[in-house]
Amino acid sequence: MNIKLHFGKGGGSEHCLLKKFKNKREQAFAEREQELLVLAEKIMAKEGFSGLTMDKLVVACDYSKGTVYNHFSSKEDLLCALCVKSMEMEIALFDKGLAFQGRSRERLLAIYYAYRLHALMHPTLFYCVLTAKTPAVKEKASEARLTQQAELELQLSHVCDQLFEQGIQDGDLKLPAGITYSHLSFAAWALAFGSNALLQGASEATLVSRINAQEALLFNVNLVLDGMHWTPLSQDWDYRACWQRIGKKIFSTELSTLEQASA
Amino acid sequence: MNIKLHFGKGGGSEHCLLKKFKNKREQAFAEREQELLVLAEKIMAKEGFSGLTMDKLVVACDYSKGTVYNHFSSKEDLLCALCVKSMEMEIALFDKGLAFQGRSRERLLAIYYAYRLHALMHPTLFYCVLTAKTPAVKEKASEARLTQQAELELQLSHVCDQLFEQGIQDGDLKLPAGITYSHLSFAAWALAFGSNALLQGASEATLVSRINAQEALLFNVNLVLDGMHWTPLSQDWDYRACWQRIGKKIFSTELSTLEQASA
DNA sequence: AAGCAAAGTGACGAATCGTCATATTTTGAC
DNA sequence: GTCAAAATATGACGATTCGTCACTTTGCTT
Known part of the structure; x- marks a missing residue:
């Protein structure tokens, strides 16, 4: 039900844009998340709010559905992001x-x-x-x-x-x-x-x-x-x-x- | 794309709750719409906001899908209603x-x-x-x-x-x-x-x-x-x-x- | 009662969501 | 460098949900 958090469980600092990460992996993860968000925004701007679907996002990005769902537990979660x-x-x-x-x-x-x-x-x-x-x-x-x-x-x-x-x-x-x-x-x-x-x-x-x-x-x-x-x-x-x-x-x-x- | 309006096309008076209708048919139509709205609200209250689906509404009411869609052109239209x-x-x-x-x-x-x-x-x-x-x-x-x-x-x-x-x-x-x-x-x-x-x-x-x-x-x-x-x-x-x-x-x-x- | 317009019906296809078994990559120990 | 274990990625798939449409029924008019 909850999205897997790849960051340490230490609370409250994941949301800062530029932050030190534990390692490259986490950094890459965070960067990819930003990349996905930029893409999602583009799709939404072009095709309207209801035009944004998870499938479209998956097709538009270079990753697979599973990967996208590793970032966002649902479409609503993506919106919150x-x-x-x-x-x-x-x-x-x-x-x-x-x-x-x-x-x-x-x-x-x-x-x-x-x-x-x-x-x-x-x-x-x-x-x-x-x-x-x-x-x-x-x-x-x-x-x-x-x-x-x-x-x-x-x-x-x-x-x-x-x-x-x-x-x-x-x-x-x-x-x-x-x-x-x-x-x-x-x-x-x-x-x-x-x-x-x-x-x-x-x-x-x-x-x-x-x-x-x-x-x-x-x-x-x-x-x-x-x-x-x-x-x-x-x-x-x-x-x-x-x-x-x-x-x-x-x-x-x-x-x-x-x-x-x-x- | 647009919902069929069964009322006269004379603008601007459909929204009053108690109003004279052209005939029994329109009155029945309006009453049924209220009935459907009450039902929809109940479903939403019980199963959460995302728990309201058109299918559930159709099952819960005594009418068919087509009839429901005669009232509301889409789920979003239902929400607006x-x-x-x-x-x-x-x-x-x-x-x-x-x-x-x-x-x-x-x-x-x-x-x-x-x-x-x-x-x-x-x-x-x-x-x-x-x-x-x-x-x-x-x-x-x-x-x-x-x-x-x-x-x-x-x-x-x-x-x-x-x-x-x-x-x-x-x-x-x-x-x-x-x-x-x-x-x-x-x-x-x-x-x-x-x-x-x-x-x-x-x-x-x-x-x-x-x-x-x-x-x-x-x-x-x-x-x-x-x-x-x-x-x-x-x-x-x-x-x-x-x-x-x-x-x-x-x-x-x-x-x-x-x-x-x-x- | 016959004929016809208006409304109702529900099976169906399309689209979307989210999952999961499997494949791939990374990590860390030696 | 190698190898096993852990983490991550993949995309085919089942389950919902939406909305449509060819056909049936209703009820109004004459």
């Missing part, structure tokens, strides 16, 4: 966003920017995250993969926690009585998840059709952070300009590749 | 929530209450909504069903719009320049969707594990509505008490059935 990959890339972008120099609230905005950017650059992978939240997928994914996923989620929230902390230290944010970082993190995360999930599927006619996605996200974020009384409030500060600045200063390379792709 | 059903029930609960007497912001809270209540009472159906946002499902659902879904979403947002309007008329809420109802609706919706989606899958160990779900939702809502400067602000008003009051005054029957079920 893609979700994990997506989150790993998010973390990398988040870390980049942390480099933005500014007030605490501006720096959190940089994280949101990174999130949105990731969704735009890798829509397919982003959808995998949504899909991985689905019971049909969770039910059939391997235990190990789900654990990995949960760990990454924690890791993502820790990035935010840093900024909450800075906000408090700088005196820009106060933690209400009985409220912890977790509450704030959850609120920030829920809004980001909800906004992006709904925006992603809404390029056509719906409620959100006419709303510019970027604008909407920024608006929503301002709402929540204003609600936290995180100064400077949106009425006292030009966060739209800040948003632009984040793009220019931190993510210019990503933006240009994005423009190239859509051109 | 369940999603539609879920939204119809939500609307009914929303309408009930509208009956709450109070200030505009309190009344919007009643809508959130209804949303949360629905998620608790029908977790399976609620998951269908999440699943229906997934590309794998959207790709294979019938056009007609997706239209129906989009219409219902609009209808849901209109309920909220009423309350935004009341808020403005009462002077409790001001629409910033360049901001429309749609923006506010979207923010409210995104937060509700994100919070509930994340809370639903998080009864166990994760970031949200220790946070009481109800509390978290109320907290998040307060954050956003405070961000809108919707008076009275959460610091000036006891919305937790209001939340309790909503439960008692409006949804007491639902609450008792819920307690019965979990006892």
Whole structure:
């Protein structure tokens, strides 16, 4: 039922992209897994989400069915692995966003920017995250993969926690009585998840059709952070300009590749 | 590719639960569809999300495969139909929530209450909504069903719009320049969707594990509505008490059935 | 009652999943 | 270098599941 783990059973470090491996074998295994994931993403991008089948992946790669199933215990497990990959890339972008120099609230905005950017650059992978939240997928994914996923989620929230902390230290944010970082993190995360999930599927006619996605996200974020009384409030500060600045200063390379792709 | 529509082609009214039908035939058809949906939900609740197959549904019901496929063009279409059903029930609960007497912001809270209540009472159906946002499902659902879904979403947002309007008329809420109802609706919706989606899958160990779900939702809502400067602000008003009051005054029957079920 | 359109039936073919007995490669000891 | 044991790879195969279609039945109209 569970996928064989070829790594040592020592928990919690398999998901880092660049890591020392016990030996060549494990390294090769990890590399092959990445290779398979890249291939799977390509198939999905080309043939649609339901166009991805295990058989197609097997044919497309240089390995056999058994080998592929050594990596992914089921199709759902493969989807979760893609979700994990997506989150790993998010973390990398988040870390980049942390480099933005500014007030605490501006720096959190940089994280949101990174999130949105990731969704735009890798829509397919982003959808995998949504899909991985689905019971049909969770039910059939391997235990190990789900654990990995949960760990990454924690890791993502820790990035935010840093900024909450800075906000408090700088005196820009106060933690209400009985409220912890977790509450704030959850609120920030829920809004980001909800906004992006709904925006992603809404390029056509719906409620959100006419709303510019970027604008909407920024608006929503301002709402929540204003609600936290995180100064400077949106009425006292030009966060739209800040948003632009984040793009220019931190993510210019990503933006240009994005423009190239859509051109 | 598309499911045959046995109703008149006049658009936009098929989704109302109680409606006049052109003739007995259509009525029977609609009733059977509901019957099938109830059955499908039961199978899903009992055997898990991936335990629902078309074959099982066919065996469980008194009709043949062909008949079932006359209703649902594919398994994904069936899932969407369940999603539609879920939204119809939500609307009914929303309408009930509208009956709450109070200030505009309190009344919007009643809508959130209804949303949360629905998620608790029908977790399976609620998951269908999440699943229906997934590309794998959207790709294979019938056009007609997706239209129906989009219409219902609009209808849901209109309920909220009423309350935004009341808020403005009462002077409790001001629409910033360049901001429309749609923006506010979207923010409210995104937060509700994100919070509930994340809370639903998080009864166990994760970031949200220790946070009481109800509390978290109320907290998040307060954050956003405070961000809108919707008076009275959460610091000036006891919305937790209001939340309790909503439960008692409006949804007491639902609450008792819920307690019965979990006892 | 006859005729006809609409709906129902279920056997069937195609596609997909995941397994397992066997073949191959790698490892490590001498 | 050699050889046995352990790890890994292979792909044919059985089991589901999906969705279709040629044919039958139902029920409405005249």
